[in-house]
Amino acid sequence: xxxxxxxxxxxxxxxxxxxxxxxxxxxxxxxxxxxxxxxxxxxxxxxxxxxxxxxxxxxxxxxxxxxxxxxxxxxxxxxxxxxxxxxxxxxxxxxxxxxxxxxxxxxxxxxxxxxxxxxxxxxxxxxxxxxxxxxxxxxxxxxxxxxxxxxxxxxxxxxxxxxxxxxxxxxxxxxxxxxxxxxxx
Amino acid sequence: xxxxxxxxxxxxxxxxxxxxxxxxxxxxxxxxxxxxxxxxxxxxxxxxxxxxxxxxxxxxxxxxxxxxxxxxxxxxxxxxxxxxxxxxxxxxxxxxxxxxxxxxxxxxxxxxxxxxxxxxxxxxxxxxxxxxxxxxxxxxxxxxxxxxxxxxxxxxxxxxxxxxxxxxxxxxxxxxxxxxxxxxxxxxxxxxxxxxxxxxxxxxxxxxxxxxxxxxxxxxxxxxxxxxxxxxxxxxxxxxxxxxxxxxxxxxxxxxxxxxxxxxxxxxxxxxxxxxxxxxxxxxxxxxxxxxxxxxxxxxxxxxxxxxxxxxxxxxxxxxxxxxxxxxxxxxxxxxxxxxxxxxxxxxxxxxxxxxxxxxxxxxxxxxxxxxxxx
Numbered sequence: 001x002x003x004x005x006x007x008x009x010x011x012x013x014x015x016x017x018x019x020x021x022x023x024x025x026x027x028x029x030x031x032x033x034x035x036x037x038x039x040x041x042x043x044x045x046x047x048x049x050x051x052x053x054x055x056x057x058x059x060x061x062x063x064x065x066x067x068x069x070x071x072x073x074x075x076x077x078x079x080x081x082x083x084x085x086x087x088x089x090x091x092x093x094x095x096x097x098x099x100x101x102x103x104x105x106x107x108x109x110x111x112x113x114x115x116x117x118x119x120x121x122x123x124x125x126x127x128x129x130x131x132x133x134x135x136x137x138x139x140x141x142x143x144x145x146x147x148x149x150x151x152x153x154x155x156x157x158x159x160x161x162x163x164x165x166x167x168x169x170x171x172x173x174x175x176x177x178x179x180x181x182x183x184x185x
Numbered sequence: 186x187x188x189x190x191x192x193x194x195x196x197x198x199x200x201x202x203x204x205x206x207x208x209x210x211x212x213x214x215x216x217x218x219x220x221x222x223x224x225x226x227x228x229x230x231x232x233x234x235x236x237x238x239x240x241x242x243x244x245x246x247x248x249x250x251x252x253x254x255x256x257x258x259x260x261x262x263x264x265x266x267x268x269x270x271x272x273x274x275x276x277x278x279x280x281x282x283x284x285x286x287x288x289x290x291x292x293x294x295x296x297x298x299x300x301x302x303x304x305x306x307x308x309x310x311x312x313x314x315x316x317x318x319x320x321x322x323x324x325x326x327x328x329x330x331x332x333x334x335x336x337x338x339x340x341x342x343x344x345x346x347x348x349x350x351x352x353x354x355x356x357x358x359x360x361x362x363x364x365x366x367x368x369x370x371x372x373x374x375x376x377x378x379x380x381x382x383x384x385x386x387x388x389x390x391x392x393x394x395x396x397x398x399x400x401x402x403x404x405x406x407x408x409x410x411x412x413x414x415x416x417x418x419x420x421x422x423x424x425x426x427x428x429x430x431x432x433x434x435x436x437x438x439x440x441x442x443x444x445x446x447x448x449x450x451x452x453x454x455x456x457x458x459x460x461x462x463x464x465x466x467x468x469x470x471x472x473x474x475x476x477x478x479x480x481x482x483x484x485x486x487x488x489x490x491x492x493x494x495x496x497x498x499x500x501x502x503x504x505x506x507x508x509x510x511x512x513x514x515x516x517x518x519x520x521x522x523x524x525x526x527x528x529x530x531x532x533x534x535x536x537x538x539x540x541x542x543x544x545x546x547x548x549x550x551x552x553x554x555x556x557x558x559x560x
Contacts, residue, residue, distance in 0.1 A: 019217055026216075030208030035200060044212050044466045051216035116199045135193065136200040142413065151411050167192050 007064040010055075018058075022051050029075050035132045036079045038121065046082040050075045072137075072147040076129060083125050112170060119169025123162050130158035131166070215466045222497025303394035304352055305359065306555050307431050310388045310406070317556045319431050321347070321355055323394070325444055327434060328451050328553055341532075342451035342551055345435075351442030358430055362423050364403060365393045371405040371424070373415040381414035389428060392555070453551035456511030457558045460490055461546045463499030465537070472537025476545055479521040479536065482513035487536075487545065494559055503560035511549055518547065 003024065009017035029050055033043035053074050061070055120128065126148070133144045145155035304321040320328045325347040347355070359365040370388075375381045388406040395401060407421040430437065435448075465472055481487050483506065491504025506514065515532060519525075523534040536545040550558060 015221070018220065022217065022220075023213060026208045026213045027206065030212055031204035031206070035204055040205075041467045041471060044209070044215075047208060047212050048216040048219065048466065051213075052219050055220040112195055113199055113202070116196065131196075132200065135197050136204065149408075151408070152413060153411065163192075163196070166196060170192070170195070 003067065004064050007058070007061070007067045011058045011061060011064070018055060022054070025071060026051070029071075032075060032132060032137060033079055035136055036076075036125070036129050037083055038128075042082045043079075046075070046078040049078040049082070053078065069143070069146060072133070072139075072143075073149065076133075076147050076149075079129065080125065115170045115172070116166060119166045122169070123165060127158050127162035127165070130155060131162045134159045135163075211466050215464050218464060219498050303392065303400060303555050304355060305394065305431065306392040307428055308390045308556075310390065310404075315390060317342075317553055318428070319434075320553055320555060321352065321431075322554065323352065325349070325352055329432070329448075330553075342453075342553065343448040344451040345448045346444040347438075347442055348444045351438060351444070354438060354442055355431070355434065359391075359393060359427065362427050364420055364424060364427075365391065366395070366401065368401040369403050369420075371403075371418060371420045373406050373408070373421075374418060375414060376416055379414050389424070391424065391428065391431075451551055451553075453508055453511075453553070455508065455552040456506045456514075457503065457550040457552055457560060458490060458506050458511070458514065459501065459503045459548045459550065459559060460487065461499045461501045461548075462488075462538070462543050463546075465542045465544045469537070469539045469542050472539055472542075472544060473535040474521050474523045474537060476536040476538055479523070480517050482517050483510055487547070492560060501559075503558075505552070505560065514547070515549060523547075 003021070006017045006021040006024070010021050026047065030043055030047045033046045033050075034040060037043050037046060050071070054071065057074075061067060120131075123131065129148060130144055133139045133147055134141065139147065141156050141159065142152055144159065145152045148155060148158075150158075302323050304323055305319070306317075306321075307319040308315040309318050317330045319330070320326075322328075327345045327347055328342055329344070330342045373381070388404045390402060390404040392400050392402045403424060405418075405421040405424045407418070407425040408415065476487055479487065483490060485491070485504075491502040493500060494503045495501035518534045518536075521536075523536060525532045525534055531548050531550045533546060533548040536547065537543075538545060552558065
């Protein structure tokens with residue numbers, strides 16, 4: 001059954017269709033939440049909350065073809081809420097590679113990974129969200145603006161500055177590595 | 186390949202490597218457990234405008250009819266209450282399309298004697314409903330809550346008192362817009378040929394107390410003039426600017442408008458205590474402070490306080506407590522080591538129930554006059 005049909009059935013109250021719909025999107029939601037929140041436990045909660053809000057608010061979705069965009073917005077909001085709720089309790093969020101080891105990214109060196117990790121952690125929540133939506137989910141900038149509920153200019157600015165910061169982190173690391181290697185990098 | 190492309194590829198590869206390919210089963214299971222016990226609670230207005238396919242015209246007509254009935258009932262009520270003064274001139278302007286998410290059900294004109302003390306109540310809109318921003322009462326009290334999402338630690342509501350002249354200056358500021366003497370809702374108007382994205386939540390709202398003890402409500406949506414989907418809407422812009430002014434009274438009112446020297450922490454007469462219990466998806470070792478370690482000071486225990494307002498998972502209970510009782514609850518929770526979160530201006534604590542792998546969230550909301558609560 002295609003997603004549109006599942007959305008329509010779930011919207012009308014079909015719980016079985018809703019379960020199938022949730023199962024079809026949960027992996028993507030969870031992966032996105034993990035990247036934005038950098039914490040598996042927070043991502044658990046944000047993903048659960050998104051699914052519950054989908055169920056609760058699905059009757060208000062007028063156009064089933066808009067489901068994906070609507071879903072993204074709910075997820076971004078749930079991640080934002082979860083991040084705020086736990087900011088004080090968990091000042092140091094950690095991402096443990098519990099489920100997936102870092103494989104299959106031979107194009108990224110270990111040093112790059114470390115540099116990106118450090119740079120990514122230093123980004124604000126909003127900047128991380130913009131980067132994940134644009135560079136991981138592959139959303140266009142207007143779609144990023146729509147998902148985050150900000151004007152297009154703000155979305156562009158967030159992606160631009162976050163990317164600059166990550167690039168700077170990578171280049172600083174490369175310079176450091178070059179110096180330790182006698183400037184050969 | 187350019188340097189930019191190289192960097193983008195590196196970043197995208199790294200992000201992909203960091204993203205789990207599969208969600209743990211417990212996430213979907215826990216979410217569906219919660220959904221299984223959750224009914225779709227839809228407001229009377231949302232049932233009317235959002236449930237079945239209707240044309241825009243039908244929706245507008247439905248909303249207009251409902252608001253008109255509400256206003257008529259309000260007028261009759263105000264008449265029955267023998268309130269003297271001019272009747273409101275409610276001409277709800279439901280401009281353009283109504284949307285799936287426009288649900289001003291919790292923001293009806295309060296045409297009752299209680300409105301006699303209200304000058305204004307301003308609420309912000311969010312995905313999950315409205316939140317309090319500012320209330321001004323005729324006795325001069327100004328109760329302000331930090332906007333949701335304000336950076337920094339939790340900020341409790343604070344209170345100042347205006348002189349009668351100060352209250353009049355606030356009224357003048359509202360009247361100057363020409364938009365606050367009648368109830369109205371300003372929905373976004375899509376640009377021609379543009380299919381706007383769905384939007385959730387409710388708009389901002391302003392309730393204004395008029396002479397004679399009646400009140401009008403104005404709701405609107407505003408996402409900036411540069412929004413690519415919706416027409417610029419002067420009314421929404423003017424109301425947004427007014428809302429900004431009402432949240433920053435201290436910046437523009439003269440010092441003589443204030444009856445006191447500085448803001449004080451708002452001292453509520455009551456707290457609304459909301460207790461939510463939901464399944465914990467992670468390890469019990471990660472649960473917060475165990476609830477049994479809290480020396481709960483109220484007669485009804487944590488698991489029995491208040492009335493159930495949502496059964497199932499999460500179960501939510503809600504009850505009112507006096508200021509003294511609320512302070513005792515906060516003290517007991519902090520003594521046990523529970524840390525308040527800074528989600529909103531409410532104090533919210535989390536506890537654990539390790540034996541049954543559940544998490545309890547206890548939220549203390551200061552009761553603000555005229556602001557509706559869950560119990």
